[in-house]
Amino acid sequence: MDSERKLMQFYFITKAEISAHYHQNPELFYILRGKMEVKIDDAVFLMNPGDMILINANKQHLMSAQSDDVLGARVEIDFHLLAEHMGTMQLFFWCNTVADKNEAYQDLRALLDRILARYFEKDDKGALYLNALYYETLYVLTSNFLIKTDDVRARYDDSQDSIRIRQIQNYIQANYQTQISLNDLADRLYLSNAYLSKYIKKNMGLTFMEYLNNVRLFHAVDELLYTKKNITHIALDNGFPTSAAFTKAFRDMYREAPSEYRKKAQNQQDITDHTQTLTEAERQHVMEYLKFREHKEAPEAKNSRQCTVDVKEIKEKLSSCCKAVSLGDAYSLLQSDVQSQLKEIQKESGVKYIRIWNLLSRENCFNEKEGYNFHKMDLVLDFLIENQMKPYLELGHKPTLFMYTPERSVKEEETTPGIYKIKVFQDIITALCLHLVNRYGVDEIETWYFEYWNAPQLKITDEDGAYYLYFETIYRTLKEISPAIKVGGAGFILGYETLLCKDIFQIWKKRDIHPDFLSFCSFQYVAMIESGIRYGRKSIDCSYIKNQVDIMKKVMEEAGFVPGEFHIDEWNFTISNRNVLNDSCEQGAYILKNFIDMNGSVDFMAYWHALDLYSDYYDTDSILNGDSGMISRDGIRKPSFYALSFMNRLLHNVLKRDENSIVTTNSRDRYVIACHNFKRLSSRYVFTEEDEIRIEELDDYMEDTDSIKLNFTLDNVKNGSYLVKIYYVNKENGSAQDIWKQMEYTKGLARDEIEYLKKSAIPCIEMKNIQVDDGVLEIENVLKAQEIRLLDIQYRYHM
Known part of the structure; x- marks a missing residue:
């Protein structure tokens, strides 16, 4: 039976009244017509x-049609073949357009549409192309929706737990076929049986x-479905001491005996037979849907974009x-x-707000005895103002x-407790606010x-x-001074x-005090939750962000908890x-790209973070070290x-915003355009640790490195002469990292060499004059991969 296995199987759905059941293999459902309700455990989704x-895999689910004309597709993925390809058994997906938003859904939908269009071609070439589409579909799924890492993302938790959990998982995966015990694992980890038992639970x-x-x-079910081995051999080969122990464990999980499960699986064609043959009318509905989708989402030329604006029509x-930017510790x-x-950033970027923390630290502000x-806090605040x-x-x-x-982490968390007892905190906040x-x-x-x-403690x-006691202490104290002071979290x-x-929003909604903004x-x-454990991925x-x-705004609306402002106070x-x-x-x-996308969508965005000096540490012996600051420790602009x-x-x-640009005006014959050729990251980035990415291989982490042509047409401009100043940064011009490449990434540069880098890492400037006689100003730009560009278009007055 193994020779018959395929990585993906494709079926049509013409009705959906399937009782609650499990599958060893993941299934992807795609609705073309009508409505279908899917229940997964206790969650219900209307498609x-x-x-x-x-x-x-192994998620109980129930499908039921919500209309008489349901038509869809079901793609079954062979779990164990995919596990062999991916090199892991931890294969969980979060792919759900009802509850999630992701640009990759468009790519996935387009692939499924191509599969549908080709499915009716039964010749060898058609089958070959279908297999290629199946693999491309899996590439999109695993790159964008596969969850295979532990719950350690974006938190300041001690990572020792994640290391120990992986040790437990790896040991069991390697030895499940033998008679291992809790005692064996405890000895290996140098822990007591009682402690390890509680830890695992x-x-x-x-x-x-x-x-x-x-x-x-998990392994036994694979053999049950895809081999002819008898039940006893399957039990013993997968570590169960007897077939009775296997049957009991199987019943606990699947609510039926292994033999019954195998028989149902062999007869499951009864469930999917109706998906194999479409009537001519249903086939026509598939083709009509594909034509509708093609018309609705006709793609633009891959390497060309046209942006036409009427300069008399202001959009926003x-x-x-x-x-705004986040700086980090206040006393830096x-x-x-x-x-x-920081003054350099403020001068060039016009940044207004600087986000800082740890003002109330024991080292610089408060001592229980003194x-x-x-x-010192005054010196910090005085400088900003x-x-x-x-x-x-x-x-906090x-x-x-x-x-x-x-x-x-590069640097371990401080062991000194940072959170004051509530009474001490109340006294500090009172003194602080009065000061x-x-x-x-x-x-x-x-x-x-x-x-x-919201510190975890x-x-x-x-x-x-x-948390609510601490937050309300701050809120009440400041609001007594002035109700207009803005207090938020978390x-x-x-x-x-x-x-x-x-x-949390439901809890907060019930309290008397609500934040002025949510951060x-x-x-x-x-992240996704699986069996009570949260898993995370890039x-x-x-x-x-958009x-x-x-999604978060929808959560807030559903909870009826919508404070006045929406802040993103750290982002990268x-x-x-x-x-x-x-x-x-x-x-x-x-x-x-993100500043353009988010214009008007949120009230505040503080980029994380301002300066590389934040993480200047013992390992930073390079000119550039991968920190997200906008200026290197040596003062080189990025x-x-x-x-x-x-x-x-x-x-x-704002006259217009689109995928690659924003066009603005002062309504006095001046126009400034910012544009970019951002390239999305590839699956290689998803499955590579961040600090293992090599500068020499950066292009390999992009989906493509194609240039793009951006054509701007400004209608209804004043006739006459215009001066166009063009500023741009790309790999050939103004990029400190690429200039450093020309120096062979040499460490320990001398002062004059660093000064050369500083002076070279600036935007390239071009200028051109354009004469307008018919009220239409046209500018053509070609941007290299990952290039950013600014066009300043000024009308030239003549006497």
Whole structure:
């Protein structure tokens, strides 16, 4: 039977009234016509035409038609063949268009449509092409929707737990066919039986024996379905001491005997037979759907975009949400190099808000014996205000962790407890607020933001969690000074804590005090819950922030908990401080793209983070070290710096925004355009640790490296002469990382060599004159991969 196995099998659905059941293999459902309800465990999803849901292996599910004209497709994926390809048995997918948003769904939908279109071709060439499409479909699925990493993403938790869990999983996977015991594993990990037993139950949601039997069953079911071995041999070959023990464990999981399960699987064609043969009318419906989809989402030319605007039609105002950066520990501002580099950012980017934390640290502000001393804090705040910057104050204690990857830190978390007891905290906040208002005045602090994040110790997910007491202490104290002072929280992680937020918002809604704004972090990780354990993965969704904000706003609306402002106070595509993509042109294009996409969608976006000095540590002996700061420790400006600078030069009135550009005007014959050729990351990035990416191989982490032609047509402009100034940064011009490449990535550069890098890492400038006689101004641009560009178009007056 093994020779008959295929990585993917494709079926049509013409009715959907299937009783609750399990499958060893994952299934992807795609609705073409009508409506279908899918119940997975306790969750219910209503699928409409165009929707897709992937049901993971061994997940109980029930499908029922919600209309008489249901027509769809079902793609079955062979779990064990896929596991062999991926090199892991941890294959969970989160692919659900009803509950999720991701640009990759368009790619997946397009592939399924191509499979549908080719499915009726039964010749050898058609079958060959179908197999190619199946593999391409799996590539999109595994690149964008596969969950295969432990719950360690975007949190400041000790990673020792994740290491130990992997040790447990790896040991059981390697030895499940033998008679292993809890005692064997405890000896291997140098732990007591009692401690290990409780540890496994707490962290994996199962006892040792339950988890071991689950692994054994997973392999046994494969043999049950795809071999002719008898039940006893299957039991013994997969570690069960007897066939009776196998049957009991199987019944506990599948609610029937192994022999019954095998017989049903052999007869399952009864369920899917009706999906194999379509009537001529149903086949016609498939073709009509494909024509509708082709018309609805006709793709633009791959390497060409046309942007036409009427300069008399203003679409929206340019948001000021991008005028913010997160710096980190407040007292780093006492360093002269931090001050000078931050002033540089403020001057070029117009940044208004600087987000800082740990103001109330024991080292710099408060001592239980000595009391309060706000002198150093005053120096920090005075510097910001004197340099036209506003404080965004995170009043909690955030650990300083420099990250190689989400699982591995450069610097360990401080052992000194950072959270004060509530009574001490109340006294500190009272003293702090009185000091601030008396020193800076009510009018000034009404322009600041005060935030308090949800440190894990404060248990925000509990109805009586300590977080709410601490937050309400800050809120009440500041509101007594002025109701106009803005107080919010709690630093939730987009894409990772969505399910938690559903519960938290309900808890917070019941309380008397609500935040003025909700704050979120975004680091392009997503999570799913499986058997009580949360799993996380990187996301390469090129519209991740926009999609996750939309999802979160929907959660807020459903909860009836919508505070006044929506803040993203830390954002980047990675939490790593050692990811060389942070130094590259890709980062500049990523930042520019997201600021354009998010204009008007949120109230505040503070990029994470301002300076490489944040993570200057013992391992930073290179000129560029993969930190996400916009200026290197040696003062070299990166492409990310110029992305923020380009945004600052845009004008107030937005004429148009599209996938690659934003066109603005002052309504006085001047036009400024920012554009980019951002390239999405590939699956290689998903499955590579951030600190293992090599500078020499950066192009291999992009889906493609094609240039793009952007044609701008401005209608109804004043006739006459225009001067066009073009500023751009790409791999050949202005990129510090690529200039350093020409120096063979040499470490320990001399002062004059560093100065050369500084002076060379600047945008290239071109100028051209355009004469307009018919009210139409046209400009053609060719942008290299990951290039960012600014066009400043000025009317030239003549007497």
